Amino acid sequence: MKLDGDGNNAQLPSFGGQIFTDRGTGVHVKCEDFINIISKSETPLVIMTAEGFFTKIYKYATAYKGFVFFTESLDKLNFSKEIELIHALSLSTSI
Numbered sequence: 001m002k003l004d005g006d007g008n009n010a011q012l013p014s015f016g017g018q019i020f021t022d023r024g025t026g027v028h029v030k031c032e033d034f035i036n037i038i039s040k041s042e043t044p045l046v047i048m049t050a051e052g053f054f055t056k057i058y059k060y061a062t063a064y065k066g067f068v069f070f071t072e073s074l075d076k077l078n079f080s081k082e083i084e085l086i087h088a089l090s091l092s093t094s095i
Helices: 033-038
Strands: 026-027 045-051 057-064 065-073 085-089
Touching: 033 057, 033 065
Parallel strands: 026 065, 045 085
Antiparallel strands: 045 057, 057 065
């Protein structure tokens, strides 16, 4: 691997920990945009949870092209049978 201008091969710097934080990279989108993103995937996978005591908040997440997209809704979203749906105990959607 050539990293400097004189043709010498140099070692890549080593990192003493994780490059990414435990929160990762997430993109908060509107429900209709989330459904549009799911429709672009060949084998869509959605992780969902329902949180709250008096008011249910439905949270959804999916991965697409290296990013994690998520949305929240007061109404439960309906998905087709082709979409694999995983019910999680909790889902952190804070970036």
